Amino acid sequence: MCKRCKTKPVIKLPNSGISLCKSCFLKYFERKVRKAIRVYEMFKKGDTIGVALSGGKDSMSLLHILNSIVKPQRKTKLIAILIDEGIKGYRNHTKKIAEKYCKENDIEFHVFSFEKELGYSLDKIVKKFNLIPCSMCGVFRRSLLNKCARKLKVTRLATGHNLDDESQSILMNQFRNNVSMSARLGPVTGVKDDKKFVRRIKPFYFLTEKETMTYAYLNGLASEFNECPYVRGSFRHEVRAMLNKFDGKYPATKYSIIKSFLEVLPLLKKNYKKLAIKSCKSCKEPCSQDICQTCEYVKMLK
Amino acid sequence: MKVKVYVDKGEISKNLDVKSIKEIISKLDLNEEEFIIVKNGELVSSDVEIKDKDELKFLSVTSAG
Numbered sequence: 001m002c003k004r005c006k007t008k009p010v011i012k013l014p015n016s017g018i019s020l021c022k023s024c025f026l027k028y029f030e031r032k033v034r035k036a037i038r039v040y041e042m043f044k045k046g047d048t049i050g051v052a053l054s055g056g057k058d059s060m061s062l063l064h065i066l067n068s069i070v071k072p073q074r075k076t077k078l079i080a081i082l083i084d085e086g087i088k089g090y091r092n093h094t095k096k097i098a099e100k101y102c103k104e105n106d107i108e109f110h111v112f113s114f115e116k117e118l119g120y121s122l123d124k125i126v127k128k129f130n131l132i133p134c135s136m137c138g139v140f141r142r143s144l145l146n147k148c149a150r151k152l153k154v155t156r157l158a159t160g161h162n163l164d165d166e167s168q169s170i171l172m173n174q175f176r177n178n179v180s181m182s183a184r185l186g187p188v189t190g191v192k193d194d195k196k197f198v199r200r201i202k203p204f205y206f207l208t209e210k211e212t213m214t215y216a217y218l219n220g221l222a223s224e225f226n227e228c229p230y231v232r233g234s235f236r237h238e239v240r241a242m243l244n245k246f247d248g249k250y251p252a253t254k255y256s257i258i259k260s261f262l263e264v265l266p267l268l269k270k271n272y273k274k275l276a277i278k279s280c281k282s283c284k285e286p287c288s289q290d291i292c293q294t295c296e297y298v299k300m301l302k
Numbered sequence: 303m304k305v306k307v308y309v310d311k312g313e314i315s316k317n318l319d320v321k322s323i324k325e326i327i328s329k330l331d332l333n334e335e336e337f338i339i340v341k342n343g344e345l346v347s348s349d350v351e352i353k354d355k356d357e358l359k360f361l362s363v364t365s366a367g
Contacts, residue, residue: 009347014335019347057363213338213363217345227364240364244335 010218014208015252022218029215033065033203040187042201043156045075050154050198052145053080053102053109055094057216058160060101062204064219066158067105081148081157083141084113086121090228101221112148114140118294120301126230129301134234136297143285143294149198161202164209167254168239170261175239180288183272186265194277196286208254303354309337310362323348326358336363 002009002021009019013028020028036042043049051066053059063080070078080102084091095111102109115121118140126133149157166185173182189200204212231237247253279285280292287293304317307326320326323341327334327348339346340359352358 009350010345012347012349019349210335210338210363217338244333248333248335
């Protein structure tokens with residue numbers, strides 16, 4: 001039974017083991033999102049928030065809840081940005097869902113594609129180079145999102161990253177000795193403010209993937225949830241499976257990873273603050289090296 | 303009791319002989335963290351009771367978008 005109102009439960013919360021009914025769960029979910037936004041000052045009145053929308057459950061849920069929060073604030077604007085990587089049978093489907101939702105809810109919807117912006121679709125890259133494309137796709141998506149958000153005068157870029165995604169990223173950076181990358185994680189990303197870099201916010205930072213899926217399901221945001229065909233075999237996929245197995249045995253492991261990471265994050269940010277955001281010598285986009293990773297990959301593809 | 307079980311889009315068993323959802327999770331070696339459970343079209347938690355001929359769907363929560 002629901003711990004709060006003793007009616008039929010829809011979920012047993014992964015971290016606390018508490019069962020909640022539909023109504024109590026939706027209140028709990030919204031409260032957690034509002035708290036994360038408030039505590040980490042994710043946006044203020046007058047901001048233009050760009051939601052990185054894929055049409056999947058996380059970003060659709062994010063757009064849905066941000067729309068309900070932002071709508072009463074007349075001065076804050078919400079727009080949706082979708083990056084079309086060119087994955088046949090996957091992105092076309094989620095793009096339609098995203099477009100339909102935006103149309104019905106009167107939200108500006110913008111699409112930018114790998115093909116148009118970089119000259120290659122992801123399917124073409126995989127076919128030509130026979131590689132697991134997740135790292136490359138991630139780099140391209142992040143860089144395009146930033147560039148396109150800036151074009152649209154977005155002041156905060158909201159992503160649907162949840163507690164599962166973040167705990168995976170933290171571990172992946174540890175396993176690969178990429179601690180400087182972890183300095184860029186957290187509920188609000190970016191080591192420092194920069195004119196060319198649109199800071200990112202993660203309102204679902206303290207919610208698990210299961211909770212986000214439950215929210216999406218209860219709100220009828222998508223009838224089926226597709227997985228990118230390339231994700232299997234990726235490093236993240238393996239870390240995710242390992243973490244979920246561990247969390248099943250030792251509940252709240254992922255939550256503990258996040259909480260302990262937040263303790264050291266200020267130190268990491270302080271330590272890596274001296275690494276100024278440079279401009280890529282080739283495309284002038286913000287990066288940490290002389291040439292950005294996007295240009296390095298594009299060069300490799302030519 | 304016998305129940306019909308689906309994991310994502312695939313039907314796993316028409317006649318799984320179990321007493322609880324927990325037993326299905328254990329029998330099919332599923333990780334509760336990775337699924338939401340829909341019983342006869344309604345979202346439920348893993349501790350609700352089941353009865354003969356119930357239809358249970360385990361929908362994966364993992365996605366990469």
